[in-house]
Amino acid sequence: MPAALSRTARRRALQVSAALLALAGVLVWWLVPFGTKAPSGHITFSTGVPSGVYQRYGALLQQALARDLPDVSITLRNSEGSQQNLARLASGEADFTVATADAVAQYQRDRRPGFERLRGCARLYDDYVQLVVPKGSTVQSVADLRGRRVGVGQAGSGVRLIADRVLAAAGLTPDVDIVPVSAGIDTMPGLLERHQLDAFFWSGGLPTQAVQDLSERLPIRLVSLDEALIESLHDVGESTRHYRSATIPADAYSRAQDGNPVDTLAVANILVTTAAADPDLVEGFTRTVIGSRDRIGSQVHPAQLVDLRTAIYTDPLPLHEGARRYYRSVKP
Numbered sequence: 001m002p003a004a005l006s007r008t009a010r011r012r013a014l015q016v017s018a019a020l021l022a023l024a025g026v027l028v029w030w031l032v033p034f035g036t037k038a039p040s041g042h043i044t045f046s047t048g049v050p051s052g053v054y055q056r057y058g059a060l061l062q063q064a065l066a067r068d069l070p071d072v073s074i075t076l077r078n079s080e081g082s083q084q085n086l087a088r089l090a091s092g093e094a095d096f097t098v099a100t101a102d103a104v105a106q107y108q109r110d111r112r113p114g115f116e117r118l119r120g121c122a123r124l125y126d127d128y129v130q131l132v133v134p135k136g137s138t139v140q141s142v143a144d145l146r147g148r149r150v151g152v153g154q155a156g157s158g159v160r161l162i163a164d165r166v167l168a169a170a171g172l173t174p175d176v177d178i179v180p181v182s183a184g185i186d187t188m189p190g191l192l193e194r195h196q197l198d199a200f201f202w203s204g205g206l207p208t209q210a211v212q213d214l215s216e217r218l219p220i221r222l223v224s225l226d227e228a229l230i231e232s233l234h235d236v237g238e239s240t241r242h243y244r245s246a247t248i249p250a251d252a253y254s255r256a257q258d259g260n261p262v263d264t265l266a267v268a269n270i271l272v273t274t275a276a277a278d279p280d281l282v283e284g285f286t287r288t289v290i291g292s293r294d295r296i297g298s299q300v301h302p303a304q305l306v307d308l309r310t311a312i313y314t315d316p317l318p319l320h321e322g323a324r325r326y327y328r329s330v331k332p
Contacts, residue, residue: 039281040071046085046094047076049154049184053127053205054081054098056300064292069284080184081157083107089274090114096277096285100127100158100203101268105239105316114274120314121271121286121323125205125302128248129162129264132192132211132256133199135219142170142229149179151188151200159184162267163201165240166225169232189214199223203267205302206252215256222248222262230265242267242316270314282322283329286311290326 045062048054055078062074077094079085082103088094090113108115133139139148145167152167152174153159160182167174174180181188181197188200189210202208214220233240246266250259271289273282290308297304312319312327319327 038071039069039278039284041278041281042073042075043095043281044075044077044093046079046088046097048079048081048085048098049157050078050186051210052081052185053208053300053302054079054085056209057098057296057303060296060299060303061289061292064288064295065285068288068291069281072281072284079156080154081159083158083161084156086118086272087112087156089272090117096121096271096273098124098269099272100161101242101270101316102239103158103161104270104272105242106161108316109239117274117276118317119273119275119277119320119323120317121273121282121320122289122306122311123313124269124271124289124311125305126246126266126268127158127203128206128246128266129166129225130202130204130208130211130248131166131199131223131225131264132189132202132214132220133223134192135221135256137198137221139199139223141223142166142225143172145170145199146172146177147179148198149181149196151183151191151197152178152180153201153203154182154184157184158267159201159203162203162265165233166201166229166265169229185210192220193218205269205300205305206248207301211256212253215253220253220256222253222256222264224263225265226263233265270317272317273320275320277320277322279320279322279325282320283326284322286323286326290330 045058047058058076062076065074082099085097085099086107089097139145152163164174172178185202191197192200227245230245233243243265246264248262248264250257250261290311293303293306
């Protein structure tokens with residue numbers, strides 16, 4: 001090959017290589033948000049009791065995060081519920097968790113350790129209070145629980161917080177007027193089935209699989225929580241403002257409701273982290289939570305209710321800067 005032709009070929013090859021490198025740079029710039037880096041490291045996500053919605057949601061979210069944040073390893077850790085989740089987060093035992101808005105507000109009101117460091121990432125779905133009794137029970141209202149054996153949730157759960165307040169609003173002192181049984185949704189259905197409970201409280205997304213499964217084994221009924229009771233709850237204190245009147249749809253538990261809706265109260269769940277969390281990690285985590293809604297919701301129904309339009313409202317917590325960055329990036 002003549003020397004001149006060889007030099008021309010080499011020059012053209014270098015030009016092609018330079019063009020390809022430039023194109024690759026453009027693609028990287030387009031695919032990776034400006035000013036962010038790929039998160040890495042290890043995080044702990046505190047969930048809830050086995051068979052509860054928090055735990056099932058956490059397990060599916062872990063899979064989605066593994067796809068979206070491949071350099072981040074995630075450990076799930078079961079818990080008693082919202083109150084324990086917040087304590088773990090504040091102490092550094094966990095990096096992310098889910099907790100109900102009323103539990104967050106109570107944690108702040110009590111000025112518990114680390115309360116000022118808590119930050120919100122996303123408002124998720126609502127929990128609905130469910131008071132479950134055998135279908136033939138004479139219990140028609142919360143006041144009828146007097147003298148009965150009642151599952152009230154574990155000490156560190158959001159269920160316990162709500163159950164105590166609902167009982168008080170109905171004129172009952174939890175430790176005096178009922179026989180309280182400290183148990184979670186993983187054990188309360190079995191206790192009711194074995195006649196070791198007369199009723200139990202649960203607060204979770206609809207439908208909760210453990211309640212659904214119980215309804216298929218045992219005739220059960222949901223007790224209505226009327227509006228007057230809920231109004232009494234709002235007199236308890238600032239943290240109860242997060243409760244709202246709600247209705248359990250007639251088809252939530254078809255066997256337990258006989259086609260009838262049930263009045264109750266609802267409270268929002270919040271994805272929570274701390275101010276110390278890496279903004280890039282929080283941005284990626286929040287993006288996955290919103291982006292995986294339909295995939296997770298096909299298996300955990302409450303996740304279908306995660307909505308980009310309302311996710312930003314994490315009251316009573318301020319938004320973490322990483323979450324704020326995500327919402328700004330998807331703003332129309």
